[in-house]
Amino acid sequence: MLGLGELGTAAALHFQQLGYQVSGWARKQKDIAGIRCYAGNSQLALALAEADLVICLLPLTAQTDNMLDAQVFAMMKPGTIFINVARGAIVDDKALLAALDCGQLQAACLDVFREEPLPPTHAFWSHPAILVTPHTSAVTRVETVVAQIAENYRRSQRGLQLLNQVDLTQGY
Structure with missing residues (x-):
């Protein structure tokens, strides 16, 4: 789980209750029972290295704008599935497409986009490894x-x- 604020913590605990092994990363150190917590830039690679699924629930700030770039996708093990239900501008679109095309990422589910609504000609619509959802991460x-x-x-x-x-x- 990238982001362990209110939403990230709730999601992490939900998945833990379903029986998943959950870890999370935040800017500052967190202590959440049963969740392996990583913090700060120095521990981002550790947080991503073993994850099969990475869910982004980070806030959009000056520090997270374009944070998920080629370097960060390379920290993930090959075949990782990526889900973004946070803010579109956190993800470098070209880096995401490249990570999917080379197999670094197996698939992506995207609920938010840099430009909304997502333009009809955007590559995300036609990419076979991307599932686009209509910005309804939470009702x-x-x-x-x-x-x-x-x-x-x-x-x-x-x-x-x-x-x-x-x-x-x-x-x-």
């Missing part, structure tokens, strides 16, 4: 959203810190 559940809005309203009325705030200095 918002009304009851969850309403509960969070209501809780944050109560917190704001009491002068408490709001839940799930965006840190503009980090970009997410």
Whole structure:
């Protein structure tokens, strides 16, 4: 799992509960029971080296823009399957296509793209190893959203810190 924030951690724990051996990578060190956690640029290759499936749930920041390039795809073992449900600009499109064409990656499932909607002439549409999905990585559940809005309203009325705030200095 690339990205161990709220979504990445939830996904990692879900797959762990299904019986998969899960590891994850984040910018900062995380401690998640049963998940092998890697952190920082120095441990990215370790995080990718043994993965059969790499799921990207990274935020788009100055540090992650085009982060998944030829060098990073080369860190993955041959035949890895790649899934991006984060942000399209994290992936270098040409490097992804090259990694698929040479067999470094077996397949890719892409839910997000550098340009959305994905232009009809984009190579992703016709590549036999790419599955394009319609940017629906998660369906918002009304009851969850309403509960969070209501809780944050109560917190704001009491002068408490709001839940799930965006840190503009980090970009997410």
